[in-house]
Amino acid sequence: xxxxxxxxxxxxxxxxxxxxxxxxxxxxxxxxxxxxxxxxxxxxxxxxxxxxxxxxxxxxxxxxxxxxxxxxxxxxxxxxxxxxxxxxxxxxxxxxxxxxxxxxxxxxxxxxxxxxxxxx
Amino acid sequence: xxxxxxxxxxxxxxxxxxxxxxxxxxxxxxxxxxxxxxxxxxxxxxxxxxxxxxxxxxxxxxxxxxxxxxxxxxxxxxxxxxxxxxxxxxxxxxxxxxxxxxxxxxxxxxx
Numbered sequence: 001x002x003x004x005x006x007x008x009x010x011x012x013x014x015x016x017x018x019x020x021x022x023x024x025x026x027x028x029x030x031x032x033x034x035x036x037x038x039x040x041x042x043x044x045x046x047x048x049x050x051x052x053x054x055x056x057x058x059x060x061x062x063x064x065x066x067x068x069x070x071x072x073x074x075x076x077x078x079x080x081x082x083x084x085x086x087x088x089x090x091x092x093x094x095x096x097x098x099x100x101x102x103x104x105x106x107x108x109x110x111x112x113x114x115x116x117x118x119x120x
Numbered sequence: 121x122x123x124x125x126x127x128x129x130x131x132x133x134x135x136x137x138x139x140x141x142x143x144x145x146x147x148x149x150x151x152x153x154x155x156x157x158x159x160x161x162x163x164x165x166x167x168x169x170x171x172x173x174x175x176x177x178x179x180x181x182x183x184x185x186x187x188x189x190x191x192x193x194x195x196x197x198x199x200x201x202x203x204x205x206x207x208x209x210x211x212x213x214x215x216x217x218x219x220x221x222x223x224x225x226x227x228x229x230x231x
Contacts, residue, residue, distance in 0.1 A: 037169075044210075044212065044223075044224050044225050045161070045163075045169065045212055045214075045222045045225075046222065047214070047219070047220035047221065047222065050220070059219055060219075061219060062219075095168055095169070100171070100174060100180075105157070105216045106159050106171065106175075106216055107169075107171065108171045108174070108180065109171070110168040110169055110170070111168065112168055113168060
């Protein structure tokens, strides 16, 4: 059974940093691209970042480009999102998602999410 | 690419059909493989989103055949042939031809 467990969320002050992790199990992690998608409380979905199976390709939403970095450790089956220069508008549930293929095209299976709150 | 969904919300009687519309600001047809890079997701209350349809018309694994994706170019639809109570939630379209973007969602309620 596919499992994606996000962690690392919490309360952080504006301008601060946080690193999210997503532990994957139940599938061959390095066969699939991975994504981060966020959802502000009560709002819609916003794609944040993606990474191909071999980390050769990454992509970011314009709203986070230059502040967030996605990475993965295929030996540990973990996806990361390093978030720097955080802003109040980054407050959201952050979901990790497994692509349906080795690229970073379509988030196919989603974790339960971790909440990030940016506030002073 | 801007994705626009309509209607904002929909109330349907169980057993009746439901239709969701999604319009893209750019053509979503991939020039090399002929697929439209348009997906549909359902987020049930209190749950994470789940993939229903990818590449415009392909049902994801485990999705009932009452869900059908259609359309091409910039105009897409998701149709539920006979709505069931478990189908309530918010339906989102997403383009992944370029850096992915979601529509604002359509909320489905049961009458």
